[in-house]
Amino acid sequence: MSYTGSSNPEYVNARVRSRRSQLYDEEEYRKLTRMGPAEIARYMEESEYEEEINALGSRYSGVDLVEYALNRNLAKQFHDVLRWSDGRLYQFVVRYLQKFDAWNIKTVIRGIYADVDKQSVDDDLIRAGEFDDRRLDQLVEAGTIEEVVNRLDGTMFGDPLAEAYEDYEETGVLVPLENAVDRAFYENLLEGLTFDEASADYRDFLRAEIDFRNARNALRLARSGADIDPAEYYIEGGKLFSASELSTLASNPDELVNRLRESSYGDDLSGALDDLEEANSLIGFERALEAALLEYSRNLGNVHPLSVAPVVSYILAKEREVENIRAIARGREAGLSEDEIEDELVIL
Amino acid sequence: MAEDVKPTRKNLMAIEDRIELSERGHDTLEQKRDGLIMEFMDILDQAQDVRAELEADYEEAQRKINMARAMEGDVAVRGAASALQEHPEITTQSKNIMGVVVPQIESSRVKKTLDQRGYGLLGTSARIDEAAEAYEELLESIILAAEVETAMKKMLEEIETTKRRVNALEFKLLPELYENQEYIEQKLEEQEREEIFRLKKIKGKKEEEEKEAREAEMKEADKAAAKEPGAVADD
Numbered sequence: 001m002s003y004t005g006s007s008n009p010e011y012v013n014a015r016v017r018s019r020r021s022q023l024y025d026e027e028e029y030r031k032l033t034r035m036g037p038a039e040i041a042r043y044m045e046e047s048e049y050e051e052e053i054n055a056l057g058s059r060y061s062g063v064d065l066v067e068y069a070l071n072r073n074l075a076k077q078f079h080d081v082l083r084w085s086d087g088r089l090y091q092f093v094v095r096y097l098q099k100f101d102a103w104n105i106k107t108v109i110r111g112i113y114a115d116v117d118k119q120s121v122d123d124d125l126i127r128a129g130e131f132d133d134r135r136l137d138q139l140v141e142a143g144t145i146e147e148v149v150n151r152l153d154g155t156m157f158g159d160p161l162a163e164a165y166e167d168y169e170e171t172g173v174l175v176p177l178e179n180a181v182d183r184a185f186y187e188n189l190l191e192g193l194t195f196d197e198a199s200a201d202y203r204d205f206l207r208a209e210i211d212f213r214n215a216r217n218a219l220r221l222a223r224s225g226a227d228i229d230p231a232e233y234y235i236e237g238g239k240l241f242s243a244s245e246l247s248t249l250a251s252n253p254d255e256l257v258n259r260l261r262e263s264s265y266g267d268d269l270s271g272a273l274d275d276l277e278e279a280n281s282l283i284g285f286e287r288a289l290e291a292a293l294l295e296y297s298r299n300l301g302n303v304h305p306l307s308v309a310p311v312v313s314y315i316l317a318k319e320r321e322v323e324n325i326r327a328i329a330r331g332r333e334a335g336l337s338e339d340e341i342e343d344e345l346v347i348l
Numbered sequence: 349m350a351e352d353v354k355p356t357r358k359n360l361m362a363i364e365d366r367i368e369l370s371e372r373g374h375d376t377l378e379q380k381r382d383g384l385i386m387e388f389m390d391i392l393d394q395a396q397d398v399r400a401e402l403e404a405d406y407e408e409a410q411r412k413i414n415m416a417r418a419m420e421g422d423v424a425v426r427g428a429a430s431a432l433q434e435h436p437e438i439t440t441q442s443k444n445i446m447g448v449v450v451p452q453i454e455s456s457r458v459k460k461t462l463d464q465r466g467y468g469l470l471g472t473s474a475r476i477d478e479a480a481e482a483y484e485e486l487l488e489s490i491i492l493a494a495e496v497e498t499a500m501k502k503m504l505e506e507i508e509t510t511k512r513r514v515n516a517l518e519f520k521l522l523p524e525l526y527e528n529q530e531y532i533e534q535k536l537e538e539q540e541r542e543e544i545f546r547l548k549k550i551k552g553k554k555e556e557e558e559k560e561a562r563e564a565e566m567k568e569a570d571k572a573a574a575k576e577p578g579a580v581a582d583d
Contacts, residue, residue: 067422114430124423174431178468217469226461233469282474327418334414
């Protein structure tokens, strides 16, 4: 687990392959959709989630137990991946997993802002990023948002947060801080990395993620009617849009959809774009984008088995498993029908 | 009670005045009650629509938040919710419907744009937007329902009060006044009859006394006349 040393994709891929084989398959999801929350927790207890369910079983019950166990298992799995990785592979993987650092920073800031007790904030953290327990505990212990910003000095979130803190002081809302954290994560994804032939496809995958995020945000802004320049929310690093193009396209969502249709993502997203035009809802579109990314990463893993791709593919697949199980449990709790739940799942 | 009233002409006049006033009040209150009922029926229709809309909005908001919690996780939804501390503002004014003061609720900052909801745009999804939007719509429906249903409740209270007043006038006060009026009129007539009878009696007695006096006079005169022929003989 370090930035130094030689990259060890062979070793990590072998371990990841074994972990991947433990992921739930379609048949297991089908079984879960017929169970209640308590049965789902019981079913998980008999699989790789045993340790987490047992550890959290005395504190939580029902769907909350399922959700916290999923988050804790996710953190453990990703922590293992980071522990195994060295050198360039570690760099690639850690940059992707820093999204959990971003998540944790936002959770801490929101906790302080809403005056939530420290234990609840700590429970909501997903310790799957680069930050170690010590740093995360320090953040949780911070009494003010300013203290959090100061304690992040020296990390990739430090400067953007310090800059956004002034806006926060002026406006009193968390938007500038949250956007600064997410922007720092996205813009750091590709920053300073060099790609060889095998990892070039991984770069395309990251670009696709940024493009999709830009497209989603532009469409959300267009629909909300807010008087905001989409360029303010533009993330550098994608290949499909420039900031000015996105500003123009956001005022004309049909044009934006056409642009996506004509792009290299068009074939993968055509169904979702049709739904978007017909149903006028972004939710199905977002689901399709996630499915497209998942499919893309899996294909990458098959094409370049000795690169970072299988690792990232596993990370995405694991995240998707967590989301699917959580969707089933929460869906069952909310009384959604089996068909409705199955429609929401993304299974490859 | 009619027996408690002094059967005097003055009281009769006062009661007649009160009857006139009460009858006028009764007619006015009846008109007010009918008017209020008509207004109430309009508000009732509106309240039924608003309530149906509120229920639909609630269902929709629940469905959307359930979907958001299912797909994004409870932690993410709670996190996004805690990023907002600015509460909507509600101001109440009042308006007058047929003398009934009903509230008029104005709300501001209920519906928010994406940048006013507190959570960052880059790390959240359309599911959270839609759940937030659905709850904003629900809140607007609740405020409208509060206005309409409070107006309805106040109108209903006023109708009840007016109805009680109309009934009190119609079935209690006016019958009592009519009874008193009749009682006094009967008493006064009786007194009049008694007075006539008494006067007749007095007149009869007086006539009798006069007759007796005349007879006595006549007797005196006769006596005097009887004495006078003797005096003439002496002459």
